[in-house]
Amino acid sequence: MPAIRSLGNLRGRGNGRVSRDGRRRDSREIRPSTYVVDCGVYIDGVRQPGEWSHVDAIAEVRKRGEGFVWIGLHEPDEAQIQGIADTFGLHELAVEDAVHAHQRPKLERYDDTLFMVFRTVRYVEHDSPTTANEIVESGELMAFLGSDFIITVRHGNHAGLAHLRRELDADPERLAPGPASVLHAIADHVVDHFLNVTERIEDDIDEMETEVFAPRTRVTSEQIYLFKREVLELRRAVLPLAAPLRRLAEGYTRLIPDEVRSYFRNVHDHVTTVSDRVAAFDELLTTLVDATLGKITLQLNSDMRKITSWAAIVAVPTAIAGIYGMNFEYMPEVQSRYGYPAVIAVILVICLVLYRVFRKKKWL
Numbered sequence: 001m002p003a004i005r006s007l008g009n010l011r012g013r014g015n016g017r018v019s020r021d022g023r024r025r026d027s028r029e030i031r032p033s034t035y036v037v038d039c040g041v042y043i044d045g046v047r048q049p050g051e052w053s054h055v056d057a058i059a060e061v062r063k064r065g066e067g068f069v070w071i072g073l074h075e076p077d078e079a080q081i082q083g084i085a086d087t088f089g090l091h092e093l094a095v096e097d098a099v100h101a102h103q104r105p106k107l108e109r110y111d112d113t114l115f116m117v118f119r120t121v122r123y124v125e126h127d128s129p130t131t132a133n134e135i136v137e138s139g140e141l142m143a144f145l146g147s148d149f150i151i152t153v154r155h156g157n158h159a160g161l162a163h164l165r166r167e168l169d170a171d172p173e174r175l176a177p178g179p180a181s182v183l184h185a186i187a188d189h190v191v192d193h194f195l196n197v198t199e200r201i202e203d204d205i206d207e208m209e210t211e212v213f214a215p216r217t218r219v220t221s222e223q224i225y226l227f228k229r230e231v232l233e234l235r236r237a238v239l240p241l242a243a244p245l246r247r248l249a250e251g252y253t254r255l256i257p258d259e260v261r262s263y264f265r266n267v268h269d270h271v272t273t274v275s276d277r278v279a280a281f282d283e284l285l286t287t288l289v290d291a292t293l294g295k296i297t298l299q300l301n302s303d304m305r306k307i308t309s310w311a312a313i314v315a316v317p318t319a320i321a322g323i324y325g326m327n328f329e330y331m332p333e334v335q336s337r338y339g340y341p342a343v344i345a346v347i348l349v350i351c352l353v354l355y356r357v358f359r360k361k362k363w364l
Contacts (some may be wrong), residue, residue, distance in 0.1 A: 035076040037154075038165060042328055043067035045172030054084050061148050068179040069149040072161055076153065084151065089113070100144045101155040105237065106243030107252070114145040114255055116183065116244060118190045119158035119237030123197045129204035130211055131222050135230035136197060138237055141190065143183055145255055150179035152186065164189050180260045187245065187267045194238055194274045201231065202277070205284060210286050212295075223290045228285045235278045242271050309358040316354065317347045 041048040041057050042121045043066060052060070057069040073081065078099050085095045091110035097103050102115045126132035139156020147160040152161060168175055168185055175181050208227065248256055249265040256264065320343060324331060336342070358364045 001184045035074055035080050036340050037074050037160075038074035038164070039069070039071045039087060040165075040169075041067060042175055043173075043264060045175035047169050047172075054087055058087060058149060067148070068182075070148070070165070070179065070182055071151045072165070073151065073153045075155055081153075086221050088144070088146065090150055090151075095145065098144075098153040101140045101142075103140060103142075105241040105244060107247055109253060112146065112255075114143075114183075116145065116177055118142070118187070118241065120154075120156060120190055120192060121197050121234055121237050122158040123200045129208050129227055133226070134272065135201065135204065136233045138233055141153075141186065143186060145179055145183050147255060148179070150182045153333070159190070161186065161189070161192065175258050176241060177257050180256045183256075184260050184263050184267065187264065188270075191241075191270045191274065193268050194234075195233060195270065198274055198277045198281075201234070201281060205281060205288075209284070209288060219292060221289050221296075223293060224285055224289050228282065228289070231278060231281045235282065238271060238274050238278055242268060242275060244291055245271055305363040309363045311359075313351050316350045320347055 039052045039054055039057055041052055041060055054071055061067045061069055081099060094110055094115040105119050106117050108115045120139040120141050122137045124134045124137050139159055143152040144151040164185060245264055246267040248263055249268050280319060
């Protein structure tokens with residue numbers, strides 16, 4: 001599939017170039033940009049050959065009276081996206097959201113255009129969940145949907161749509177219903193990543209649970225809180241998406257044909273499944289935090305019993321030695337030849353008895 005970046009040789013300082021429809025275009029209209037990932041024209045689900053600027057692409061579709069345009073952008077700034085926004089009539093508030101990002105998943109309608117925001121997630125590989133600083137990496141994906149176009153804006157270095165575009169290009173039947181089918185494919189793609197991430201996180205939580213209940217665990221409550229925060233990041237991406245998908249499945253707009261609407265219902269079901277898993281993760285991690293704090297409390301009690309036991313044992317020779325250290329003349333066995341060994345023996349017997357008592361009570 002030709003990429004728009006390959007048009008580097010079209011940079012020129014002439015008066016313009018002649019487009020496919022024979023009209024002369026200013027060179028700035030067809031100048032490629034690194035933020036434009038791809039621009040394609042689709043007729044009956046089939047991608048048309050050639051390399052297109054956004055102006056020529058929408059002109060071709062509207063001249064034919066059929067098909068749609070799919071443009072992919074990566075982290076454009078306001079100046080870069082303004083030309084596309086003017087050409088396709090995108091609302092300025094939606095454009096501002098697409099540029100600055102940091103949005104919750106949502107669905108908004110501006111006249112005859114839909115604006116949808118997805119939060120994308122990626123599982124970060126790590127050796128152990130008890131030592132990792134990051135489990136989930138998030139990004140954003142926005143989509144402008146019109147009757148004859150769809151424009152995607154991606155923020156972040158993961159969840160690219162190149163593989164999805166190639167998959168759809170190879171299956172024109174999926175694209176035949178129009179740009180709404182692309183929006184469904186994107187939603188399905190994002191939710192599939194949710195499922196994959198939750199499966200990996202579930203394995204991590206199982207490993208952490210085993211570590212917590214191991215006899216000599218090194219897992220701390222701080223590590224579990226860190227993992228809980230990562231699950232919260234996933235929750236922010238998943239839970240708010242359910243409502244927009246439900247609205248699309250229920251016929252929120254005529255931009256979604258009936259044959260595509262039922263597929264959104266299936267995606268909504270998958271999001272519900274992921275939401276239930278994430279809620280279960282949160283509850284389980286809370287339980288693990290309580291279990292860890294309980295183990296810490298039990299360990300402190302055990303340590304205090306040991307300290308108390310040894311202090312009681314040590315107190316016996318300390319007390320006896322203190323009494324004999326007062327240097328009174330009439331002390332028991334002071335004048336006896338066997339007095340010193342007898343006192344030492346008494347100390348040892350008393351200490352041994354205390355030790356056996358504490359051992360029997362499992363304080364030592």
